[in-house]
Amino acid sequence: DTEVTQTPKHLVMGMTNKKSLKCEQHMGHRAMYWYKQKAKKPPELMFVYSYEKLSINESVPSRFSPECPNSSLLNLHLHALQPEDSALYLCASSLHMSRERGDTQYFGPGTRLTVL
């Protein structure tokens, strides 16, 4: 199984709603990532979990709250979002979070989020 799954595929929410994005992989990867991608732009890293611990937070606003309940699952909790947060949210995983050598990241299909 070389797949990263994400649910839901599409999400429309109001600015006062609370919702969650879910990401799952069963490849035994120990590093998991959240990216945000705006139209016609490359992905921007938001968070990295390594061995279920938050390793990198790229100064993301607190209305985005990540959670890694176990090594296969990564959630992104959303609360009080703004319309400018509308984007494609991509999850990825890699075997490790390696400094010394390259590590292929496997991406999920993304959740298309619209904030009204």
Added chain:
Amino acid sequence: KNEVEQSPQNLTAQEGEFITINCSYSVGISALHWLQQHPGGGIVSLFMLSSGKKKHGRLIATINIQEKHSSLHITASHPRDSAVYICAVQGETSGSRLTFGEGTQLTVNP
């Protein structure tokens, strides 16, 4: 100046043509990645390179570490190759963090 520069930004080709996309970077790297993104979002990793050349089907990726330059070639291009191709580097000191180029939008017409 961005750490990763891709050219061209947009590329239109006729089916069957040989295509080259270029990537230059300015930092020391542990690896360079070529990624493909189709409309609708999903990103697929095509190659990870730290030296030399790799080939997979009609795709070939090369890297010159001394010149800090990589190329992605597509032979006998096909309309299904139409996608955004993104170059991304893993810096020597940045762990798995990827620095992305702006992407090249490739359109292959039948």
